[in-house]
Amino acid sequence: MTFRTAAPRVEEIADGIYAYLQPDGGWCLNNAGIIVGSSSTAVIDTAATEQRALQLHSAVMKLSSRRPNVVVNTHFHGDHTYGNFVFAQDATIVAHEDTRADMAAAGLHMQGLWPDVGWGAIEVALPSLTIRESSTMYIGDIRAELITFGPAHTRSDIVVWLPDTRVLFTGDLVMSGVTPFLTMGSLSGSLAAVRRLRNLDAVTLVTGHGPVTDASVLDVTEGYLRWAKQLAEAGIAAGISPLEVAREADLGSYAGLLDSERLVGNLHRAYAEAGGAALGAPLDVGAIFDDIIAFHGITGLSGLRPPELPSPESAR
Numbered sequence: 001m002t003f004r005t006a007a008p009r010v011e012e013i014a015d016g017i018y019a020y021l022q023p024d025g026g027w028c029l030n031n032a033g034i035i036v037g038s039s040s041t042a043v044i045d046t047a048a049t050e051q052r053a054l055q056l057h058s059a060v061m062k063l064s065s066r067r068p069n070v071v072v073n074t075h076f077h078g079d080h081t082y083g084n085f086v087f088a089q090d091a092t093i094v095a096h097e098d099t100r101a102d103m104a105a106a107g108l109h110m111q112g113l114w115p116d117v118g119w120g121a122i123e124v125a126l127p128s129l130t131i132r133e134s135s136t137m138y139i140g141d142i143r144a145e146l147i148t149f150g151p152a153h154t155r156s157d158i159v160v161w162l163p164d165t166r167v168l169f170t171g172d173l174v175m176s177g178v179t180p181f182l183t184m185g186s187l188s189g190s191l192a193a194v195r196r197l198r199n200l201d202a203v204t205l206v207t208g209h210g211p212v213t214d215a216s217v218l219d220v221t222e223g224y225l226r227w228a229k230q231l232a233e234a235g236i237a238a239g240i241s242p243l244e245v246a247r248e249a250d251l252g253s254y255a256g257l258l259d260s261e262r263l264v265g266n267l268h269r270a271y272a273e274a275g276g277a278a279l280g281a282p283l284d285v286g287a288i289f290d291d292i293i294a295f296h297g298i299t300g301l302s303g304l305r306p307p308e309l310p311s312p313e314s315a316r
Contacts, residue, residue, distance in 0.1 A: 008052075010034070010059050011212055014165040015144060020059055024050070025178050025210035026258045028079040028110070028117075032056055033160065033169045033206055036063050037140020042070040043091070044160050044169045046083025049119025051182055053083025065280065070094060070139065073127060073210065074171025076102035076156045077184075078110040084125035091149075094137075096148055097130035098156035113289065131158075149173060151186040151280025152193040153208075161200055168202035169253065174215050176210030179257040180224055183265035183288055186279040187229055194222045210258070224254055228263065232270030242267035243291040261296045264288065 006023040013019055020032040033044030041064040060068050071087050073095040074080055081103055084093055095103075103126055111119055113309050134147045143164060150156040153172040160169040172181065173193050186304045198218055205213050235245035246264045254260070265288045272283060 001163045001173050003280075006054055008059070008165075012064070013167050013206065013212065014162075016064060016140075017162060017165060017167055019206040019212050020056055021211065021308065022047070024258065025175070028114075028189070030079040030172075030209055031206055032080075034060050034063060035139045035142055035144065037142045037222070038140070039070075039140040040070065041066050041068040042072065042139045042144070043068045043087060044072045045074055045080040045089065046071065048079040048082050049118065050083070050086070050122050051118065053086040056083060057086050066302075067091070070137070072158065072160055074169070074173075075099055075100055075157045076106060076160065077154065078106070078108070080171065080208070081112070082108070082119075082122045082124075084127075085123045087149040088125040092129050093125060093132035093145070094129045094131065095129040096158055097132050098150070099154070100130050102154065102156070103127070109223070115185075140284045147196075149193045149196070150189065152181075152189040153182055153185045155185060155280035157185075157193070159197070161202070166201065166203040167206070168197070168200060168204070169206045170197065170208060172208035173197065174175075174205065174207045174217055174221050176205070176213040177256070177258060178207075178209040179254070179259045179262040180221060181259075181262045181265060182225075182269050183262075183283060183285060185269070187225060187266065187273055189269045189279050191222065191225050191229075194218050194225070210265040224257070227254070228266045229270055230265050231263075232274060234275055235267065236271060241291075242271055243295060246291075264295045266292045272305075 006020045011019045016036040018034040020034055022029040028048045035042040048055050053147055067090040069091050071091045071093045078101045107124055137144050145161040150197050157171055157173055178197055202215055205217055231245050231249055243264055245267055268283055268288050
């Protein structure tokens with residue numbers, strides 16, 4: 001795989017509201033959000049490595065005279081949570097209670113998947129405040145709705161909805177120009193999540209990966225999910241494996257989405273649900289990644305390794 005690495009950038013969405021983007025949005029190159037209110041500052045998701053988390057912290061401090069006092073984790077995956085420890089001394093970390101449990105259980109699992117990455121001195125910093133139902137918080141004068149979902153991308157997800165500016169931070173429920181990934185969540189749950197997100201009537205979406213976009217990304221996501229479901233149904237009827245289905249599939253209009261190999265994992269999830277598995281039931285992620293590797297014709301997970309980004313002096 002070839003990664004097109006560019007420096008992270010900050011994009012202002014509305015007054016005091018920013019997207020922190022890590023191009024090109026592929027594996028582990030996630031987005032974050034920064035909200036600078038009248039009396040407090042919040043960060044939505046962190047980053048995968050110590051170096052990237054320090055870069056994010058540096059970017060926040062350039063926008064606000066205050067250290068961030070709230071961090072929201074949209075889900076448990078390490079690219080969105082491993083950087084928590086950089087912020088934990090000053091910030092309350094908020095997440096769904098199942099996200100906290102999954103973070104504790106997973107630990108630094110990504111280090112095992114990608115052992116060659118320069119992770120730095122990362123450590124798990126668990127959320128100190130958890131929610132189960134949707135809740136409201138205020139970042140100074142900015143109202144933020146924390147809306148819970150799941151199982152969808154994972155078994156528990158949160159989006160951050162700013163109704164006054166109609167800005168939505170989706171986490172990985174939606175990705176812009178990037179293939180969805182629901183191996184640890186649910187296909188049918190993801191479809192239900194997209195329907196709920198439509199009802200918000202958001203104007204600007206900061207997705208978990210990829211460029212800032214608009215509500216049209218929901219059409220792409222829903223279309224992909226329905227197509228993956230149809231592929232799975234056809235594969236089950238033909239008696240062939242998810243890997244075989246993925247190899248034979250014509251990606252068509254979805255060929256331009258980054259990380260197309262995720263189709264393999266998505267089909268594994270669709271097969272499980274078609275077989276009666278509970279939504280979000282654990283699958284053998286190691287075996288699924290073996291299939292992803294085989295699909296892409298690479299020899300190991302290092303071929304899926306996100307590049308390390310150089311850290312500016314200001315992040316030290």
